[in-house]
Amino acid sequence: MENKIKRLPDAELEIMLVIWAADKAVNSSYVLDQLRTKRQWALATLMTVLSRLTDKGFLMCEKEGRFNTYRPLISEDDYKASEGKSTLVNLFGNSVQHMVMSLYNGKAIDKKDLRELRELLDKVDKEEM
Numbered sequence: 001m002e003n004k005i006k007r008l009p010d011a012e013l014e015i016m017l018v019i020w021a022a023d024k025a026v027n028s029s030y031v032l033d034q035l036r037t038k039r040q041w042a043l044a045t046l047m048t049v050l051s052r053l054t055d056k057g058f059l060m061c062e063k064e065g066r067f068n069t070y071r072p073l074i075s076e077d078d079y080k081a082s083e084g085k086s087t088l089v090n091l092f093g094n095s096v097q098h099m100v101m102s103l104y105n106g107k108a109i110d111k112k113d114l115r116e117l118r119e120l121l122d123k124v125d126k127e128e129m
Contacts, residue, residue, distance in 0.1 A: 005078065015035070015046070019031065020076040022034075024071070027064075060073050087099075
């Protein structure tokens, strides 16, 4: 994974989520159609954002006939890992304990989530032995 993946603004992330979910090269019409349920995008605005994502190295743009198609150059998992690490370091001083307690105290997670986390940690711990 590349260490220098830049954080995406919300609008760009919204578009990348559509493209990642497609799991294939897509054109602007596809993206526009998928975004309709969230908000109305003007085609010109979408094209500007797709161009920006291409310039930033998140997308590859290829000409297919009269249309451009877009596919991700950075995987969703790599982006999430980078963002997760950045959040952990910048907001919680690289402390998973502080992050989990902040989420719990802010009611973003509950005791059920904590039990699921414990089960996951136990599973990971057993796999490493």
